[in-house]
Amino acid sequence: MADILSQNEIDGLLRALTSGKDTAVAEEPVEEPSDEVRPYNFRTANKFSKEQIRMLHFIYENFAGRLGTFLSGTLRANCEAEVISVEEQTFLEFNNSLPTPAFLAMFTMPPLAGSSMLELSPGVSFEIISRLFGGKGQAEPETNKPFTDIEVAILHRIVQQMLGVMNDSWERITKVNAKLDRIETSSQFAQIVAANEPIVIITMNVRIGDVSDLVNLCVPHVAIQPIAKQLATATWYNERTANIDKDEMDISEINPRINHTEVTMHARFNDTEATILDVINLRVGDVIRVDHPANDDITVYVEHIPKFKAKIGAHGKRMAVLIGEVLEEELSDG
16 A cells, blocks of 8 residues: 655655756655574584573582681681682683683582582692792792692692582582592593583682682583482472481480589689798698688589589488579670
């Protein structure tokens, strides 16, 4: 159907014909289609669900906190670790981004399948080595020199201890047994899965003293398949509730044992002062005048803690005390 001209458009055309000028008709802009078709490669489709990514973030946030404590105690320095990102990519992309040289630790973590990888950046690696050899660390550590055999051996031991920390971080999901498989210093020999295999990269920022650098953990998608159903938010919070119930159960079991624990009680007079000469000259039969009036209460101690005030007396042929007051224990502010 042809467009119908308005009266103003008709008048404009007549005036243009009368004056002999050409009139350009404004063309309406052509709207581009909103639904743009883009190529999609199903081989690189996201394999990790959002919930699995979230759960791995929880697990390795727990690991980061424990790692900071472990490094602080081992290196005798103020150390902190925090998770920066948890993202999915292919193993080829991660492998191409590795520095040279690199410290790469391949490890297994049953019941997870296959191998995973831990990458210590040169900055973190050489700072750990410097601290362990008694140094105070370097503000700008060398990052491009190759690792010596001694340095690799030192880091080998540290990584084994770090994997023990990782075992504790997974406890609320499942019990894992991380074991170091091998160490590589070149990315060419660090092929743990196929190049196009999807992996999740957990990037952590580790600060040791004044030095701050990255530590990466590579977990392939095939590795989490045996525990995929357990990587759910409900599992994390249910396990936390179960741990609280377990603590309460442990307390109920411990209380009866504590109630039957034997402690030592002893009654003491007020302290009496004497000179060393008086003590040396004491002989059998001498009488010591104590600084304790006969009408004053005596203090009864439970172990080393003053607990009762009592009166001195006798029960049958044995000395005894009569409890008269219970002393409240004062809590120290420290």
